[in-house]
Amino acid sequence: MNVKRTACAASLLTAALLSWQAQAQLVNTEAVTTPLEPLGAPAGLVRERLDQAAEAARDRARIAEAQAREAALDPVTRALANPLAKLPGALPIMGADGTPAFEEVTVEDGWRAVAREWLVWLPDGEQASLVQAGIAELSRQALPALGLTVVRIQVSAELDNRQALEALLPAATHAGLDRNHTYASQRAPSQDLEPATAAPGFQCPVAARVGMVDTAVQADHPAFESVAITHQNFLPEGLAEPLAQQQAHGTAVAGLLVGRRPEGSTQAQARLPGSQLYAASAFYGRSDYSQGATTQSLLQALNWLASERVVAINLSLAGPPNKLLAAAIAGISRQQIAVVAAVGNEGPASPPLYPAAFPGVVGVTAIDQQQAVYRWANQGEQVDFAALGVSVATARAMSSQQTRPWGHETGTSMAAPLVTARLACALAEGKSLAQALDDLQQAAVDLGMPGRDPVFGVGWVQ
Numbered sequence: 001m002n003v004k005r006t007a008c009a010a011s012l013l014t015a016a017l018l019s020w021q022a023q024a025q026l027v028n029t030e031a032v033t034t035p036l037e038p039l040g041a042p043a044g045l046v047r048e049r050l051d052q053a054a055e056a057a058r059d060r061a062r063i064a065e066a067q068a069r070e071a072a073l074d075p076v077t078r079a080l081a082n083p084l085a086k087l088p089g090a091l092p093i094m095g096a097d098g099t100p101a102f103e104e105v106t107v108e109d110g111w112r113a114v115a116r117e118w119l120v121w122l123p124d125g126e127q128a129s130l131v132q133a134g135i136a137e138l139s140r141q142a143l144p145a146l147g148l149t150v151v152r153i154q155v156s157a158e159l160d161n162r163q164a165l166e167a168l169l170p171a172a173t174h175a176g177l178d179r180n181h182t183y184a185s186q187r188a189p190s191q192d193l194e195p196a197t198a199a200p201g202f203q204c205p206v207a208a209r210v211g212m213v214d215t216a217v218q219a220d221h222p223a224f225e226s227v228a229i230t231h232q233n234f235l236p237e238g239l240a241e242p243l244a245q246q247q248a249h250g251t252a253v254a255g256l257l258v259g260r261r262p263e264g265s266t267q268a269q270a271r272l273p274g275s276q277l278y279a280a281s282a283f284y285g286r287s288d289y290s291q292g293a294t295t296q297s298l299l300q301a302l303n304w305l306a307s308e309r310v311v312a313i314n315l316s317l318a319g320p321p322n323k324l325l326a327a328a329i330a331g332i333s334r335q336q337i338a339v340v341a342a343v344g345n346e347g348p349a350s351p352p353l354y355p356a357a358f359p360g361v362v363g364v365t366a367i368d369q370q371q372a373v374y375r376w377a378n379q380g381e382q383v384d385f386a387a388l389g390v391s392v393a394t395a396r397a398m399s400s401q402q403t404r405p406w407g408h409e410t411g412t413s414m415a416a417p418l419v420t421a422r423l424a425c426a427l428a429e430g431k432s433l434a435q436a437l438d439d440l441q442q443a444a445v446d447l448g449m450p451g452r453d454p455v456f457g458v459g460w461v462q
Contacts, residue, residue: 186318
């Protein structure tokens, strides 16, 4: 299966969205105005074309309905579902000692990054110093499992743009120069859960080594009583381990990968029983409802996971098309490790988000119990599969304020682990990555327009 796309996906998506907006007005007349087949065509073929037109009209109606519901949401709910839109232009990230560790700011194209910090990917064997007037080297680290050496620099305000830096730095560094961008988790507000409502799922017959990059996981949660979890912290220097409320996202994702389901559910066992989870903690708290991770932290986390020989990595996060992150994921893909990412929760009109839109990454969208797409889910050529991601039963991080161990979670973040688990199981059984993806494609249930489409991808992974 050809999982990924090219850099032109953004322009294709924009054109497709404009087309959808124009076609949305034709929902009630589609079956009448669309030419189907010449007179005398076989009745079966005519019926097939009518069914396809009707299904396409229903898809557009569902999108229009979702956009109408989105417009009617109150501002608080809208902020929770899409926290990036509500962050201030400059946000100090507080360190363990109560003082700002660094500042996160809005940069080009509306992306977020650490203020005045850039990353440089050096070619093999390159040792030259990058220090000169207006540029300070903060760190230099070899990431052997990714085949990268990364230098983190801080620049003056006058040099804080690509054109100015490329004029000063050696030409050999230009291809691997980018900001220390930040990424966001892709989870909506939690909901309470009565445990008996949890849905069943598949159970892998073999143990797997599976990885995730997320917030910290609450390892002493009852969902993980018999789970082997190896945790490594990749938070930027000076930041404290996340508090219990900031472990919610990682705990929910881990619960969907390897955690025991709530008591009273139709299947209380884990999807990957007996498996080893490698949990890389890279997210810091931005606010009560938003977490961020720097590109540098993600690179370090991916390097560790690759060195631990995991068969699949879950990335329930989204953000900009950073060049160094793209290079890291390309290196991991060459090692035949499955990389699965949430496509993002910024809505059907959003441009593609990354890493889901990088070549070699399996992008996953979220659907509900009626197989309708999640109203905030991104759409486009980066969508490979759909999985249940609305009101999903999983582990909930516990604290003095939150004592219930399970809840309902929503977002493309919650859909991605279901696909990660399926691929990890197939790879642990000895299948190649290409075969595992092909099997998943063959098993997927086609939703929406016939064949692959920008809303559901290949189809629904049950």
